[in-house]
Amino acid sequence: MTDPRDLMHRAADLAGVLVAAVPAGAGDRPTPCTEWSVDDLRGHLVAVTARVAHIARGGFPFDLPTLVEAEPAEGFAAAYSAGIAGVRQAWADDELLARTVHHPAGDLPGAAAAMIYAQEFATHAVDLAVAVGRTDLLDEEFLAQVLEISVRFVPAERDGFPFAPPVPVADDAPVHVRLSAWLGRALPAPVPN
Template structure:
């Protein structure tokens, strides 16, 4: 892509998606960490491990690195350190995205090579979905910013086919969960990526 060509600046959306996760993490209790999440293979602790790894990966690939040089989950974070671990990575992420030129520059995203503005938008979508995973696990999804979901649901619906899906195909999403066309943006977003918007942890 010609770097003189005007490209969309997807960073404000990304930063808004990132920001809504912080209050959820900072309010966590130790007893929350073993809660199940709508992402069935992860507890809250494992979801946090992935979210913090995503911060690290964004910094790495924004700087020209390859995504799989950075693990997708982290080990060794103590139960009392999740909030600090998240907070300490915010400034590096912001600094990594500060250069306007990276919007047109090619990134080595896990989904393939693409311009930076597109990679940033995909990460905004990922953060939006995982914010819902975390908030739903904690019973706090009413606090999420529906405008974030509204901004990403159209692009992700266009980019992610309804079928085929499956990790074996390199499309690690479950079947679409149908929702009403006038459902709130977050319900439409998570339904499209294979989450049940009505998910709730099983009662003991």
Template sequence: MTASPRQQSADPRPYHARAADQAATLIAAVGPGRFDDPTPCDEWDVRALLGHIVDATRRFARLGEGGAGTAMDAPAVPTGIPDDSAAWAEAYASARAGLTAAWADDALLDAAYTLPWGEVPGRAALSGLVLDTVTHTWDLAEALGGEHVRTLDPELAEYALAVAHRAVPAERRGGPTPFAPVREAPEGADAYGRLAAWLGREAG
């Protein structure tokens, strides 16, 4: 199954809402002693991964708040959040609320924004955030193990994979593109496995 043309051109905000719901559930599931655990992201433990998820949401909120023509600011992963799932869940909920408010105006979807990889319309920028959120939620699910991976929404992975095929083509790896070369997905891999492989991660 692949995302349809309608999905690819659709308003990404409902997809982000679903992806954020899924991320919030996983963030709340991080137990004591798990923050130093490794993740599929090279050099990122669970703590750093959560920092990126919260920070990316905040940066995209600031992008929307700035209106048409705004350039994305440099990443600044948040610090000072204690190793407590409730504290991280609160930080993510606040960032998510800010994003929702910032992008409430439909006109922003077709306004131009400057991202590190070029100038894009708002809908493409937000589609990139959906890709980021879905991918890193899978990373977190893999780090936590158990039933978490099997409960992820497959339609979100299909949507994110369609975005990844357009935004992160196989030949654009290394340098400013923070993804390893495409891997071959295991036979019978689900949508998350294929998404992970496309982004250079090892999918079991």
């Protein structure tokens, strides 16, 4: 495949579009990531940007929180955008792809970690899009690439993986629905924005 950083950056950018698209007053809405509200999920994405940059610099993911619990003073969208700029800078070194990084799943080559984070950013972009009724902002063609990787690397038998078993959906369901289903999320009916 092409450089997995490209996929990670595209997924992060897609998540950024959705972080910014959350309408006022929607922060308490539930998401397909059932333990988190919309604002919880935005806080998680801001935290993930810090973790992704941190592990690229040799740090351990658990040095940093998994969730920013209060909205940053500059707002979630601006904090996320700044975090993504930090990710791009931290991952600029081509040698990082072969170097071992400390990921929450264990020590991995940087290339593998980038693929995992591509899946995380893309999946949470879908979670936000569904929660706020903005699936029109999703790039289904791009998500098809993420789905293909997910099917190849996340087995249907989930021992040791942080996902519920796959949820059955129609073969012709939109890609974002199939991606969520493969990762164990049954998507609710769309919420009007």
